[in-house]
Every structure is written in C-alpha cells, then in structure tokens.
Amino acid sequence: MSKKVALYSILASVCLVFSYVETLLPLTFIAPGVKIGLANGVALLLILKNDIKGAFLVNIIRILLLNLLFVSPFALLFSLSAGMISTLVMWLISKTKFFGTVGFSILGALTHNLVQTAVALIVLGKGVLYYLPFLIFSAIISGGFIGFLAKILDKKIKTFF
Amino acid sequence: MKKADVKLIICLVAVGIIALMAVLLCSKNGKTVVITQNNKQLYSLSLSEDKIIDLGTNIIEIKNGKVEVISANCKNQICVKHKKISKKSEQIVCIPNKVIITVE
Numbered sequence: 001m002s003k004k005v006a007l008y009s010i011l012a013s014v015c016l017v018f019s020y021v022e023t024l025l026p027l028t029f030i031a032p033g034v035k036i037g038l039a040n041g042v043a044l045l046l047i048l049k050n051d052i053k054g055a056f057l058v059n060i061i062r063i064l065l066l067n068l069l070f071v072s073p074f075a076l077l078f079s080l081s082a083g084m085i086s087t088l089v090m091w092l093i094s095k096t097k098f099f100g101t102v103g104f105s106i107l108g109a110l111t112h113n114l115v116q117t118a119v120a121l122i123v124l125g126k127g128v129l130y131y132l133p134f135l136i137f138s139a140i141i142s143g144g145f146i147g148f149l150a151k152i153l154d155k156k157i158k159t160f161f
Numbered sequence: 162m163k164k165a166d167v168k169l170i171i172c173l174v175a176v177g178i179i180a181l182m183a184v185l186l187c188s189k190n191g192k193t194v195v196i197t198q199n200n201k202q203l204y205s206l207s208l209s210e211d212k213i214i215d216l217g218t219n220i221i222e223i224k225n226g227k228v229e230v231i232s233a234n235c236k237n238q239i240c241v242k243h244k245k246i247s248k249k250s251e252q253i254v255c256i257p258n259k260v261i262i263t264v265e
Contacts (some may be wrong), residue, residue, distance in 0.1 A: 103166035106173065133181035140173050 007160055008058055011046070015039040015062040016069075023070070027138070030130040034138045037146050039111055043087050044105055049160065052091045059083045077123075079115050086112035101154070105147025109139040186197065191249045191264030194228050196221065198260045208264065218258040228262055230255065 007035065027034040039062055046055035063083050067076040093099055113135040121129065124146035137150035196204040196214065204214060206223060214221045219233045221238065227245035235257035243253045246264055253262040 097168060098165055100163035100166045102162050103169050106166075106169060110173065130184055133177050133184055136173060136177035136180060140170060140177070144170065 004054070008054055008061070011042050011054075011058045012065070014059040015042050015058060016065055016097040018042070019062065019066050020070070030134050030138055032125070032140075034135070036142045037112070040086075040105075040108065040112070041146045041150050044090065044108070044146060045153050045157070047087070047091050047094050048101065050152060052087075055087050055091065056084070059087050077158040078119050081119055082112045085115045100147075101151040102144050102147035104149060105139055106143035109143030109146070110136065113139045114140070188236060190226065190247050191251070192225060193262045193265050194258065195265055197263075198258065200259070216258075219255055219260050221262060228253070228264065230262070233258065 005134060016039075018041075022035045027036070042061050042062075043055040046052075046058060060080075060083075063076070063079045067079060082152065086108045089111040090104050093104040093107055117129070117132055117135060190208070192208055194204070194206045194208055195202060196206070196216070198216060198218075203216070206212060206214070208226050208228070209225060209255070210223065212223045213231075214223075218235070220231050222229055222231045227247040229245040230240040230243065230253055233241050233255055235255060237257065240253050240255035240260070240262075246253055246262070249264060251264045254260070
C-alpha cells in the first residue's frame with residue numbers, strides 16, 4: 001500500500017513537471033489548447049501495466065493540482081472531463097487487444113480532443129467547431145508520438161516494484 | 162505497430178482532411194455585419210451575437226449567425242422579402258431608406 005502511495009505520488013509529480021514543460025512549448029498557434037500530452041504518457045504506461053485504478057488516480061491528482069496551481073478553475077471543467085473519459089476509452093480499447101499501443105494512444109488523444117471540443121461547444125458556442133480538423137490531426141501526431149514513447153518505456157520498465 | 166493501428170491512422174487522416182475541407186467551405190461565412198444609412202456607417206456588429214437593431218426606418222435582426230430585415234416602413238418591402246444573409250459580401254439593400262447591410 002505504502003509502495004503504491006509512493007509510486008502514484010512520484011508519477012503524479014512527473015506528470016506535473018511534464019505539464020509544466022508543455023507550457024514552454026506553445027503549440028496553441030495550431031488551435032487553442034493543443035499540446036503534446038506528455039502527461040498522458042504516464043497514464044498510458046499505467047494502463048499498459050494493467051493498473052487502471054492507478055491511471056485514474058494519477059490523472060485526477062495531476063489535473064486537480066495542475067489547475068489549482070497554474071490554470072483557472074474554469075479550465076478544470078475541460079481537463080477533468082476530457083482526462084477521465086479519454087483514460088476510460090484507452091483502457092477499454094487496450095482490453096480488446098485489437099489496437100496496438102500507438103492505436104489506443106491515438107484514440108485516447110482523439111477522445112480527449114473531442115470531449116474538450118464538446119465542452120467548448122456547450123460553453124462557447126459553435127465557433128469552436130472550426131478547430132475540429134486541427135484537433136484531429138494533432139491527436140494523430142501527438143497521440144502517435146506518446147503511444148510510441150509509452151511502448152518503449154513499457155519494454156524498459158519490467159515492473160514498478 | 163499493428164495493422165489495425167495503421168488502418169486507424171489512415172482513416173483518421175482521411176476524416177481530418179474531410180473535416181478540414183468542410184471547415185474551409187463553411188468559413189466563407191462572414192463574421193461581422195456592417196449597417197450603413199445615407200452612406201454613413203452606423204453599426205459594425207458580430208454575426209454571432211443575436212441582436213435586434215431598430216434604425217427607425219428598418220428593423221434588422223441578427224439571429225443564429227444570419228441577418229434579415231424584419232420590417233421596413235417603405236412601400237416595396239424588397240429588403241423584408243430578401244432572404245437571410247450570412248455569407249461574406251452578401252448584401253441587403255433598402256433603396257428608399259438608403260440602408261445597406263453588408264456581411265464581411
């Protein structure tokens with residue numbers, strides 16, 4: 001139990017650092033909110049290790065802390081809904097064994113972007129649909145990249161304990 | 162990468178391209194409405210904000226990203242019968258009252 005607490009804390013802090021690093025790489029010229037999703041790689045790794053509970057926990061801790069520290073509570077609405085649903089989708093898809101790591105990483109990223117667009121649609125109106133194609137492309141690229149990284153990490157890290 | 166992954170990527174790229182084309186086609190929609198009367202610009206308004214403007218001679222309504230004239234005090238009522246406009250450079254003109262509504 002204490003080992004798990006330590007592991008999740010470390011992973012959550014790694015996520016926080018990743019999220020901070022991402023803010024240094026502004027990709028928002030593509031569409032508002034576009035990022036690489038490095039933190040998502042951690043959730044992905046936990047899913048690959050069959051630890052769905054951990055993936056959810058680390059994601060919730062990361063999103064809550066990140067929004068309290070750096071972003072407005074308004075953004076919490078976006079990131080929490082998208083983070084939870086995309087993690088769930090990635091887990092379900094990884095269960096089917098139909099797609100490889102890259103595949104369900106892309107689908108996770110896509111879900112993330114679609115959920116955020118849906119929330120934005122409700123909050124901001126239909127002008128946000130303009131960004132949808134750019135969000136699809138960014139999901140393919142960043143999701144694919146993160147999936148690729150997670151796959152390497154999964155091979156290198158045999159087990160967490 | 163599994164075969165399914167490659168197929169997924171190809172499908173998504175295709176969906177993305179289609180969505181991009183759809184967006185580019187739709188983006189010809191105008192953003193602002195410029196209303197002039199007697200060659201003087203009276204209003205420059207956003208198309209996305211629903212609003213009713215009363216010029217005294219004509220009542221103009223912006224709703225759901227479209228503009229139309231809902232009433233006019235002139236005889237011919239051409240501007241009232243004109244369809245709603247929303248695309249770039251479309252115009253509704255009321256000659257008797259010298260009102261020009263342009264989408265930009």
